[in-house]
Amino acid sequence: MTIYTFRIVVALLVVFQVLSLPVAAQTSVGNYQSGFRKQGNEILFTNANADVKLEFITPDIFRVRASWNRQFQPNEPYMVVQYDWPAVAVQTAELTDHFLLKTDKLHLKVHKAPFKVEVFTADGKLLSADATSGNCGGLAKNGEAVEVTKQLLPDEHFFGFGERMDFLDQRNKKLKMNVGRGQGLPHHVGAYNVLEANYSPVPFFMSTRGYGTFFHTAYPTEWDMGMSNSDSYSFKAEGGELDYYFMYGPTFGSLLGSYTSLTGKSPLLPAFALGLHVGTYSGGTWGHEAETSDKYVVELGRKFRTYGIPADILHLDSTWRIFGKQGGKGATSFEWRPTFQNPKGMFDSLYAMNFKMIRLHLRPRFDNGNQLNLLAMAQEKGFVYPEQNSPGEFVNFFDQNAVNWWWENGVKRIADEGAMFLKTDEGSAFGGLANESEKVGPTGEDIKWKHNIFPVIYTKASFEKFQEHNGIRGMAHTREGYAGIQRYPFIWAGDWPSEWQYFAPVIKAGLNIGLSGVSNWSHNMGGFEHVADPELYIRWVQFGMFSPIAHLLGMEHPTYKEPWNYGEDALRNFKKYDLLRYRLIPYMYSNAYINHTTGVPLMRALVLEHQDDPNVYDVADQYLFGNNLLVNPVTTKGAKTRTVYLPEGTWFDYWTGKQYSGRQYVHVLTPLDTIPIFAKGGAIIPMQPEMKYYGEKPVNTITLDVFPFGSSRFELYEDDGKSLNYKQGDYALTEISSILSDAGLELAIQKPKGKYKVPAHNYLTKVHWNKAKAPASITENGKKVSAVANAVALENGAGWYYDSQSNLLWIKTKRSNKDDIKLTVKL
Numbered sequence: 001m002t003i004y005t006f007r008i009v010v011a012l013l014v015v016f017q018v019l020s021l022p023v024a025a026q027t028s029v030g031n032y033q034s035g036f037r038k039q040g041n042e043i044l045f046t047n048a049n050a051d052v053k054l055e056f057i058t059p060d061i062f063r064v065r066a067s068w069n070r071q072f073q074p075n076e077p078y079m080v081v082q083y084d085w086p087a088v089a090v091q092t093a094e095l096t097d098h099f100l101l102k103t104d105k106l107h108l109k110v111h112k113a114p115f116k117v118e119v120f121t122a123d124g125k126l127l128s129a130d131a132t133s134g135n136c137g138g139l140a141k142n143g144e145a146v147e148v149t150k151q152l153l154p155d156e157h158f159f160g161f162g163e164r165m166d167f168l169d170q171r172n173k174k175l176k177m178n179v180g181r182g183q184g185l186p187h188h189v190g191a192y193n194v195l196e197a198n199y200s201p202v203p204f205f206m207s208t209r210g211y212g213t214f215f216h217t218a219y220p221t222e223w224d225m226g227m228s229n230s231d232s233y234s235f236k237a238e239g240g241e242l243d244y245y246f247m248y249g250p251t252f253g254s255l256l257g258s259y260t261s262l263t264g265k266s267p268l269l270p271a272f273a274l275g276l277h278v279g280t281y282s283g284g285t286w287g288h289e290a291e292t293s294d295k296y297v298v299e300l301g302r303k304f305r306t307y308g309i310p311a312d313i314l315h316l317d318s319t320w321r322i323f324g325k326q327g328g329k330g331a332t333s334f335e336w337r338p339t340f341q342n343p344k345g346m347f348d349s350l351y352a353m354n355f356k357m358i359r360l361h362l363r364p365r366f367d368n369g370n371q372l373n374l375l376a377m378a379q380e381k382g383f384v385y386p387e388q389n390s391p392g393e394f395v396n397f398f399d400q401n402a403v404n405w406w407w408e409n410g411v412k413r414i415a416d417e418g419a420m421f422l423k424t425d426e427g428s429a430f431g432g433l434a435n436e437s438e439k440v441g442p443t444g445e446d447i448k449w450k451h452n453i454f455p456v457i458y459t460k461a462s463f464e465k466f467q468e469h470n471g472i473r474g475m476a477h478t479r480e481g482y483a484g485i486q487r488y489p490f491i492w493a494g495d496w497p498s499e500w501q502y503f504a505p506v507i508k509a510g511l512n513i514g515l516s517g518v519s520n521w522s523h524n525m526g527g528f529e530h531v532a533d534p535e536l537y538i539r540w541v542q543f544g545m546f547s548p549i550a551h552l553l554g555m556e557h558p559t560y561k562e563p564w565n566y567g568e569d570a571l572r573n574f575k576k577y578d579l580l581r582y583r584l585i586p587y588m589y590s591n592a593y594i595n596h597t598t599g600v601p602l603m604r605a606l607v608l609e610h611q612d613d614p615n616v617y618d619v620a621d622q623y624l625f626g627n628n629l630l631v632n633p634v635t636t637k638g639a640k641t642r643t644v645y646l647p648e649g650t651w652f653d654y655w656t657g658k659q660y661s662g663r664q665y666v667h668v669l670t671p672l673d674t675i676p677i678f679a680k681g682g683a684i685i686p687m688q689p690e691m692k693y694y695g696e697k698p699v700n701t702i703t704l705d706v707f708p709f710g711s712s713r714f715e716l717y718e719d720d721g722k723s724l725n726y727k728q729g730d731y732a733l734t735e736i737s738s739i740l741s742d743a744g745l746e747l748a749i750q751k752p753k754g755k756y757k758v759p760a761h762n763y764l765t766k767v768h769w770n771k772a773k774a775p776a777s778i779t780e781n782g783k784k785v786s787a788v789a790n791a792v793a794l795e796n797g798a799g800w801y802y803d804s805q806s807n808l809l810w811i812k813t814k815r816s817n818k819d820d821i822k823l824t825v826k827l
């Protein structure tokens with residue numbers, strides 16, 4: 001060998017060693033050594049470098065944990081609500097090179113060398129498999145970080161990951177998850193960076209192959225879903241134990257049910273919370289605080305009533321309070337500004353106008369004011385979280401004694417005056433940069449995981465304390481969240497400017513959070529900062545009224561976001577869709593019950609119900625609103641038309657009744673006053689009368705908006721709308737079914753079933769009748785129903801009327817919901 005050749009060989013060896021360094025630093029769990037045994041639902045493995053524990057939760061959910069120090073950490077109480085599960089029947093067998101673990105839903109093949117897990121359905125379909133590299137399996141530790149690497153199968157796409165504004169389908173993408181507004185760009189852009197915004201990340205995803213994964217960690221995480229390697233994906237946490245749950249659906253709906261069985265189902269909100277929420281800076285936002293007043297708030301409430309614009313909840317944003325001596329805008333003193341001369345009188349006046357709840361904006365940091373030195377008192381008692389070289393300002397919500405003191409000495413002061421819940425803002429500032437401050441709060445190794453949990457326990461404290469104080473269902477309004485935040489509804493998408501470029505990403509945020517177990521979600525209709533283009537305002541309001549929570553708040557002074565500030569078209573549009581929303585409350589409330597019991601959200605990305613249709617994987621500006629309506633916001637300025645994808649099935653234009661077949665793209669007109677909506681074939685949509693506020697008048701008649709096609713059914717959910725009695729089964733379900741055949745239509749309305757005594761009401765059916773001729777006859781429970789001269793006549797009693805111009809068939813029942821009702825329409 002020549003000197004020249006020798007030098008080349010040495011150089012190549014050095015390069016090879018350098019390239020090998022990252023792999024050498026990573027420690028896998030190692031090959032299986034011994035200790036295989038079943039202990040209850042747990043199956044244990046002792047490997048060369050770590051212990052691994054598989055725990056079956058149900059026949060289709062299992063948990064994987066790995067510990068390199070061979071000691072498993074205690075179960076945390078913040079994200080997961082249940083750890084004690086009934087026994088699961090698992091067959092186990094040891095073979096030469098692997099173990100077999102079988103339930104009636106899943107078959108697991110656990111290889112010994114290298115140690116890896118493969119998951120199959122009971123009929124042999126591969127769902128998921130750990131990726132291997134040399135002698136390393138898919139579970140690894142690198143320094144303090146823990147990581148899982150899986151094979152990326154050719155046909156799978158990934159959805160979930162929390163309230164993201166970047167993409168819907170995350171295959172071939174890289175993500176970072178850590179609660180906050182995001183970093184990386186100058187402040188004038190950074191707060192509005194749709195790639196960085198991460199106010200409510202959720203470490204959970206669903207694969208179109210029919211499985212889901214919940215990475216059970218609160219540490220900051222990174223997810224490489226195939227960007228770096230087309231054959232594998234990985235998820236990694238900065239610290240903590242390696243711990244994840246695997247669940248089999250196979251549908252996305254059942255996966256959401258499994259995920260929320262682990263992290264908690266959403267409670268039912270008060271029914272009136274489905275009405276309009278209006279936020280106000282009380283007349284003066286930043287720099288205009290002197291213009292705030294309690295009189296402004298009362299006049300605002302009165303103006304909504306005068307215009308006949310329905311609203312039920314008001315909230316006062318930041319400027320209701322003085323800015324304290326130490327924390328400035330970023331902390332809370334619990335002292336009213338002097339311009340609020342009679343806060344209790346303000347609350348009393350608003351409640352006298354039938355507003356149901358008033359909430360106040362809050363930050364999680366104490367401050368000293370002019371009269372109250374709550375920060376100093378809390379510091380003395382040790383109830384604020386310590387910071388470097390300072391006792392700190394953040395309330396220690398990890399300490400229940402601190403929570404109790406926060407309530408008794410701070411929040412209860414405003415609760416006793418009339419506030420009924422809080423807007424808990426800036427939870428991400430715990431260990432992160434606050435919006436109105438350069439402070440980052442406490443720092444330290446444990447803050448890495450507490451940072452993500454803090455918004456959840458902060459909101460939990462507000463939710464539970466007010467629920468007990470008010471004696472009705474709890475409410476909480478928060479910007480930030482993490483796994484489990486759905487237990488303390490609701491969240492909003494953050495303060496995105498009133499500009500067209502942010503409108504569509506906000507819709508995407510709502511779809512992604514719905515795919516992550518959170519239904520009760522909102523946004524600032526019309527945007528937050530800047531005066532909105534009136535056309536943008538109109539289009540955003542249309543979307544806002546078909547959002548899970550309809551919420552209005554803007555900070556520009558002095559116009560804010562009230563509809564009368566944006567012209568006659570905007571005012572007319574706002575009132576039209578607000579009135580429609582209130583009519584739809586029985587439909588929305590019934591779907592809220594579906595969410596409460598199943599985890600399926602009100603606002604549903606199309607992939608949620610059509611995960612086998614690749615056409616929907618990138619549809620991020622359409623969604624199902626409940627189980628029967630397809631909503632298609634217009635997000636382009638000046639648009640006269642838009643393209644809509646209709647998934648599999650039959651669809652009807654909600655406004656005209658025109659019928660379409662599904663699995664096709666259609667181009668529709670989009671007049672300024674119209675948001676394209678389609679009703680699913682067979683849709684049954686229960687509606688109440690128009691109201692200026694929830695409960696303005698008794699619901700003597702429920703209108704059933706019916707789009708007949710084939711066989712369909714709807715369950716109308718009813719309870720008292722306010723108390724917690726529904727948790728003890730005090731509710732009623734009314735089954736409504738529709739069957740369309742060549743002979744005609746049969747509508748069956750059963751009497752309510754359940755403990756709750758439903759108030760009496762009859763029914764008015766509005767049937768979109770796409771037949772060529774009027775019905776030959778109509779009967780109710782076998783007895784003839786008489787035709788009347790026009791639809792108005794039905795206000796006085798039973799009968800039917802066919803409007804040939806609009807193809808609408810109106811039928812008013814004689815019987816009430818005390819009886820089973822069967823309407824038969826013959827051709």
